[in-house]
Amino acid sequence: MGRLIVVEGLDGSGKATLTASLARKWGEQGRTVARLAFPRYGMSVHADLVKDALYGRLGDLSESVYGPALLFALDRQGAAEDIEAALAENDIVLLDRYISSNAAYGSARLGGPAHPNDFAQWVADLEVDRFEIPRPDLQILLDVPVLLAAARARGRAAGDNNRALDSFESDSALQARTAAMYAELAAGQYLSPWRILKPEADGSVAIPADLLGPA
Numbered sequence: 001m002g003r004l005i006v007v008e009g010l011d012g013s014g015k016a017t018l019t020a021s022l023a024r025k026w027g028e029q030g031r032t033v034a035r036l037a038f039p040r041y042g043m044s045v046h047a048d049l050v051k052d053a054l055y056g057r058l059g060d061l062s063e064s065v066y067g068p069a070l071l072f073a074l075d076r077q078g079a080a081e082d083i084e085a086a087l088a089e090n091d092i093v094l095l096d097r098y099i100s101s102n103a104a105y106g107s108a109r110l111g112g113p114a115h116p117n118d119f120a121q122w123v124a125d126l127e128v129d130r131f132e133i134p135r136p137d138l139q140i141l142l143d144v145p146v147l148l149a150a151a152r153a154r155g156r157a158a159g160d161n162n163r164a165l166d167s168f169e170s171d172s173a174l175q176a177r178t179a180a181m182y183a184e185l186a187a188g189q190y191l192s193p194w195r196i197l198k199p200e201a202d203g204s205v206a207i208p209a210d211l212l213g214p215a
């Protein structure tokens with residue numbers, strides 16, 4: 001049975017870059033790695049609907065906190081069997097965003113740590129207990145300063161006509177509250193143990209040797 005490892009962090013924090021780098025390094029060690037990113041745009045009707053909500057194309061659903069969170073969760077429920085199968089066949093299943101994205105962004109939309117709420121528990125009850133979505137073995141928080149992540153997200157949007165900032169990405173106060181929520185979830189070991197990776201002064205992220213495991 002493989003390990004389910006998740007990379008979490010803000011929009012533009014470098015999750016896709018880090019997951020690619022982790023997969024390459026584990027592959028070089030001879031480990032088999034399956035990768036998946038959430039939301040599964042283009043693969044799941046729920047992911048495509050939530051994208052519509054993020055770009056204001058679903059009326060008042062965009063203002064809802066629980067509505068989009070339910071769509072994100074249904075996207076993962078639709079992938080649960082594939083994740084179980086990938087765990088049976090690989091050493092590592094590596095995910096770019098997972099259940100904690102829902103907990104962090106939804107709690108932040110309700111006000112973040114300054115307005116304590118039970119949204120993260122609601123997400124765990126829904127996704128892990130009710131939908132039986134596999135629990136992660138390890139979550140890695142890419143703890144990049146909010147302003148750096150925002151600058152990268154803006155830079156990517158400027159260079160790619162298909163990557164205009166969505167309503168979460170363009171809300172800098174939401175991003176700051178989400179960063180605080182991620183810190184809280186990691187400190188509380190939400191759903192699994194967490195590791196926190198911070199960038200070096202030049203923005204690069206060093207992967208600790210013990211995270212890669214024995215060569």
Ligand SMILES: Nc1ncnc2c1ncn2[C@@H]1O[C@H](COP(=O)(O)OP(=O)(O)OP(=O)(O)O)[C@@H](O)[C@H]1O
Binds near residue numbers: 010011
């Ligand atoms: N260590 C790094 N140094 C410099 N630029 C980086 C680094 N990591 C990522 N970037 C750049 O920042 C941008 C965002 O990176 P990436 O797509 O990996 O982030 P992400 O967290 O997956 O974003 P999102 O969640 O918004 O899709 C990209 O243009 C990428 O090339």
Ligand SMILES: Cc1cn([C@H]2C[C@H](O)[C@@H](COP(=O)(O)O)O2)c(=O)[nH]c1=O
Binds near residue numbers: 039
């Ligand atoms: C999976 C997931 C994502 N979100 C948030 C995080 C982002 O701001 C957007 C879309 O994700 P992307 O990586 O920019 O494509 O949605 C969320 O709130 N809940 C989730 O489960």
